Amino acid sequence: MTDVMPDPLTLAILLPLFGAIAAFLLPRAAPAIGLGAVVATAAAIAVLGHLVVQAGTIFVPLGGWGAPLGIELRADGLALAMLGLTALIALGVGLGALAAFAGETEVGGQPMARQRAFFWPLCLLLLTGMNGVYLSNDLFNLYVMLEVISLAAVGLAVLGGTVAALRAGLAYMYASLLGALMMLLGVGFVYLQTGRLDLAGLAGAPDSAALSAAFGLMLVGLALKTALFPLHFWLPEAHANATAPASALLSALVVKAGLYILLRLAEAGPFPGEAILTLMGVLGTGAVLWGGVQALRAERLKLLVAWSTVAQMGLIFVALARAGLEGLSDSWRAAALLILAHAVAKAGMFLAAGRIKDVIGHDRISELDRSAVRPALAQLAFALAAISLIGLPPSLGFIGKWSLMEGAMMAGNWHWVAVTMAGTLLSVAYFTRALTGFLRFDRVRAPLDEHRGWALADAPPVVLAGLAVGLGLAAGPILAVLDLGTPFGAIP
Amino acid sequence: MIDMPLLPLIILMTSLGAAPVLLALPERSARLRTGLNLAVAAVKVALVIWLAWKAAHGVVYDLRLSVLPGLDLHLQADPLALMFVALSAVLWLVTTIYSVGYLERGPHRARFFGFFSLCVAATVGIAMAGNLFTFLLFYELLTLATYPLVIHRGTAAALRAGRIYLIYTLVGGLALLLGTLALWGLAGTTDFVPGGVMAEVAAERPAAAQALFVLLIAALGVKAALVPLHGWLPIAMVAPAPVSALLHAVAVVKAGAFGIIRVVYEVFGIELAQGLGVTGPLIAVAAVTIIYGSLRALAQDDIKVRLAYSTVSQVSYITLGVALAGPVAAIGALAHLIHQGVMKITMFMAAGNLAEGLGVKKVSQMDGVGRAMPGTMAAFSLAALAMIGLPPFAGFVSKWYLAQGGIAAGQDWVIALLLGSSLLNAAYFLPLLHRAWFRDATPEAANAPARRKISLWLAAPPMVTAGFVLVIGVLANAPFSPLEWTRFIVTREFNGGL
Amino acid sequence: MIALSQATIYGLAGLAVFGLGLMGVLGAAERLRRLIALNLCAAGAGMVLIAAAWRSPPAVPDPVPHALVITGIVVMVSATAVALALIRRLHSLETDTDD
Incomplete structure (x- = not known):
């Protein structure tokens, strides 16, 4: 150089x-x-x-x-x-x-x-x-x-x-x-x-x-x-x-x-002790549950998405704590995967939520299904991002959750598996609130605006959300990149 | 002919790749959509025939993509996979034709066909999954792809049904995820291997192996509608007719049953499962489901709900045959997987035609419909008689093998069960046929104008599938018949023991 | 011994200032008070670090904590400026809507 x-x-x-x-x-x-x-x-x-x-x-x-x-x-x-x-x-x-x-x-x-x-x-x-x-x-x-x-x-x-x-x-x-x-x-x-x-x-x-x-x-x-x-x-x-x-x-x-x-x-x-790590997992659990419950109660779409961030951040802390101090040299991979997954999915989801708000004119969840105009592709992007955030296969979010649960299970920490499952169920529940509104039409008074195909503005959220789902298939190469220069020492 | 190692992937991609294109097509491009749909469905059938041909000539397909260390996405084309792929490809083509006619000028066609395509892709993936991990992936995809189809009408009732469907299937999916994870942790692999992968685990920790069996079967039992996990199926009847047809014939319910087959034969291995003492309870659950479904079907006035309870009952024949743990019963189970699909799809499409053409949705309205729609009702009647188990139709063949299998397994009471079930089948189907053919239409029904002209798109598919019902029953022993194919599979699963 | 305790006293005083500021940030209702409390925190943190950098003569104080403190001050000044701008903007918006 x-x-x-x-x-x-x-x-x-x-x-x-x-x-x-x-x-x-x-x-x-x-x-x-x-x-x-x-x-x-x-x-x-x-x-x-x-x-x-x-x-x-x-x-x-x-x-x-x-x-x-x-x-x-x-x-x-x-x-x-x-x-x-x-x-x-x-x-x-x-x-x-x-x-x-x-x-x-x-x-x-x-x-x-x-x-x-x-x-x-x-x-x-x-x-x-x-x-x-x-x-x-x-x-x-x-x-x-x-x-x-x-x-x-x-x-x-x-x-x-x-x-x-x-x-x-x-x-x-x-x-x-x-x-x-x-x-x-x-x-x-x-x-x-x-x-x-x-x-x-x-x-x-x-x-x-x-x-x-x-x-x-x-x-x-x-x-x-x-x-x-x-x-x-x-x-x-x-x-x-x-x-x-x-x-x-x-x-x-x-x-x-x-x-x-x-x-x-x-x-x-030196990380300050097993207790601190466990505390992080416990607080992460609190975030998963509290964030989930608040997302269930949120009245606006963007607020729901924001609360889901709280829950997802909690999950990443759970991932760090999943196998204790000894497992940290591997747990960081699960955390890193979840960080990447959440970032891509959430970027797509917020852009999609913004598009939905722009097209419909508001983002009140209870009234999404009253609109005669439906931003179909933004809704699709939202759904795809939700798939990754919920952690359904083959998304990157799924791979992250799988790694989390795998490590927790191998270490005998079934409680972290249970937390992950509970978080998954909650996320299904709160995202379904929004998705149901997208697909419901019986409360529309005006004639329906028909689906017109692609608009360029839909491309960024769709591509980002699609990546959040599709990148799960590239988990192998992603892990290989993460391990370059062996952060956290040698690969076990 | 050149070798195409990627053929299973290409077959998967035909419908998976078509889905986003179909979703993105503007609503008004109806011709393009129809053309694309039919082209893809036809290409897929051709590709599946090619795949079957190559596989039958000894070409081994094995595609892997490493996702996590030691964990692969794995597609393969073993005989069992081929059977299910062939079933879905053929019935998809038929159902696509039917859907085009059914949804003519209806709303949200782009969405419908997009998810419809995704749904079939998921089914193909389920069929060709080479390990439980891959199976799980497509199993969840199936849940997601079918949800928009179930709630397609967008009414409050549809949404309620969709919510119930989603709760059942997603919780089932989570259980399957947990089971897959546990299998991975216990056995160190999730591969489907004839004879199973659990032998060591079962020797060391039998209780854990038993718990895993229960967890996996319960997870799959949700989609396979085993009592008491069947609650979603009758409610999901609010879906449009082609969706119901597909759900009952190849997609959701069969995915569950197919998963049970894979788990029993290729995760645990039938002998190990017997040794663990878990097949007995499974037989009991299947028997209860068979009788319970039939009894509930008797009481239903809504045609589609009656058909739905009939599915609950009929699909458990497959589970029963698997759990009986003998090669003959296994042939019955696998043959029924195909036979029930063809029969049920015929009946659902015919029921859809009655609703579309005459507005007839209830059994009590069926008086004289045979004269109004002879072709449709003929198809319906043929399938119903086959379902009851009348020779020489398809249903008889599978019931025959199941009964033989019961005897071979020393469970003679299975014959009584099958007889009882067949009587109940007759009791809930024959009144429909009687009303349709032997009663006169009520005056107001006779004078009511036809609601909609039934086009060839709608009329032909049930008749074609009814033809299949006849052919696969009569020609059961011909080479390349489904029955022959299942014999071949069973020979493999039982390591040459026939 | 006396010199050490002198540094310790400064350090403890710095911590006390930080704590006072923390109470203000968490307790105060008014925006401006909270901002000032944050500045108090920063001053406390700075005091702690400077006290800790002190060495009894003839040794010279460790310059590295000083560098940290100076950077901290720069960050705090710019952040305070941004916060003040936000508070002003909010104030004018809120009085507009109240009219």
Whole structure:
């Protein structure tokens, strides 16, 4: 690698950053710049993928000053999978946004032209932060990138400009800031204990009460950011009241950043004990059940989808806890599969929900079946995404749940299998509420509008949701990518 | 002829690939839709014939896609798979023709044919699944694809039926998932292997093996409508006639029965299942279902509900034959899988024609309909007589082998069961035939104008399938008859013991 | 010994400030108060880290926690600015709808 041409790791962070600045300065050209930047980033990630396949893990010290104090970037299979996923979703949601921001302004909301102009800088800034998180190899950089994500995410959450969105966005911001401060304090404590900031430094650190406390602070902060029950209070309103493309990014990507850091902390170790891991599983169970019950009670489609995010995040924590501390070196795969599955499916689902709301004019679940106009393909996308989120075969969600239950069963932890089953039943129940409304016609008063075939705006949600289902068949290659550079040590 | 190792996949993809195209076609492109439907269905029949030909000449089809370490999606074309694939391909073609006529100018045709196609793809996948994992995948797909068909009319009653159907089948699906997972954990494989894969497990942990058997059979018993898991089937009758026809003949109910066959023969192995002492209770459940279904059928005035309870009863013949654990009974079971499909599809299509053409939906309205719709009623009557078990029709052949199998297995009471059941069959079918042919139409019915002209699209399919009923009964011993094929399969499952 | 306890006192005071801020974030009903409470948290966290970086002379303080604190301050200032903008916007929207 020459000095003139930066390496693909740096590019994956810098390209969206420059794109964000350019899109902000040239609002009229924002969509073109945005899509261009996403595609360029995807290309850099493809190059990176090539390198990772050849070399396993790649390290790049920035500015010639690497670990243990300087900033060092690291790419392995797990990072690569997340980078690829993020680029895919950014592209899908970006294309979906072209249609979403072409419509009419919502009452009390921000003018569409402004939304369109601001969406792209925020989306690219988010991409910068996400990619930064994936590639960071030290705690402090992780913290900074997490903050970049937070600011972009709050911007996205309030993009619609309605009072409800602003209120929810502010609550989100407070929760996020508090989480960040805990993270900062935890990072500081870790440094004071170990004298290092790089993740590798954690591995060799002697186990101590102070280090456990530092971990505890970071975990609480991350739990707040990933909306782990009972710290999920900010999520449903924030995700439900944002405009659809923003909701898609928030639900599919933003909450995953905290989870990813959690995975990296678990990988670096020493993880603070069996009890904490079990507690995560228990709280995850709470999320699965509470999120499910709330989704059953939600009156609006987007709120239902948002509550399902709470439940699904809980399930990922259950996946981490499924086989205890000893099984963590394998459980992370189940968690990673569920992270990927949820991200793709939820992005498709929120875009679909947005289309449904745009076409029907509202998203009240009890009145979906009164509309004479039916966005058939958006509904199909919603159904496909639901299949993956419920975990029906052959979807990626199914493969994730299968891995979760398989590991839990092998470890004799049937209670985690039971939780997964209960969550599955709940998700069937709450998604069926919406799907039934799509297929019901006897309450329509006006003459039915007939199905007219494809519209281009339907393509992003359909493709994303279709991928969520179809990628289950590619679980083998996906697992192979995750294992590149053997995160969590050798494959058992 | 060139070798095509991907042939099973291609057969699967014909309907799986057609589904999204059909879903996306605009509502008004009726001709294109019909053409595509028929073309795909016909191509599929041709491909299945080719597959059967190659397989009969010793070509082994075995397709695997690794999904998780050690866990494959596995398609194969063993004789049992071929039998079920052939049944679904042929009956799908017939039902597609019927559906085109039935739904003419009806709403949501794009949706209907899209999911219809998906439904058949799922059935084909179920047939060719080479392990329980793959089976599970298509079993769930079948649930999802049939739900929109069941609630196709979109009325409150249809939605209620759909909800009940979904609850039953999804809970059953979850149980199957748990069972598959447990099988994977216990045996380390989910492959279907003649003779089973559970021998070691059963030797070490018989209780776990028994529990797994119960779990798997209960999971499959939901779709196979074993009492007391049959509750959804009579309610699902709100579906349009072609859907009911397909559900009862090849798709849902048969998927459950087919799964029971695979689990008993190729997961546990029949000898092991006997050794575990689980076949006895299964025989009991099947016997209760046979009698219970028939008794309930007697009391129904709605023609389709009567047919539905008849299905509950008739499909359990298959389970009975499997559980009797002898080669002769097995031939009866497998032959009945085909025979019942052909007979029931005839009756449902005929019932659909009565409802469409004359508005006749109840038994009590059937007076004189034989004269109004002679072709349809002739087909219906032939199938009904075959169902009762009158020689030389298809139903007789399967009942004969089941009875022989009962004797061979030392369970002589099976003859009494079959006789009793046949009497009940007669008791709930013959009054229909009597009303249709030997009573005069009520004056108001005679003067009422025909509701709708029954086109050839609607009239021909039941007559064709009625022809099948006759042919496969009369020519039961001819080469390539379903009966011959089942003999071949049973020889294989019982390791050459006939 | 005295020097150590001095740093400890600062550290404990920082934790106390963080705790006060936390109470405010969780307890306060008003948006502006909660934002200020969050800033209090940040100040507390900063104090803890700076106190911990202190070394008794002639050793110089550890610069790395200082760098963390400075970054934290930058993040907090920008976040506060965004939050204030949101609060203003909300305020004007809410008074509009109330009229």
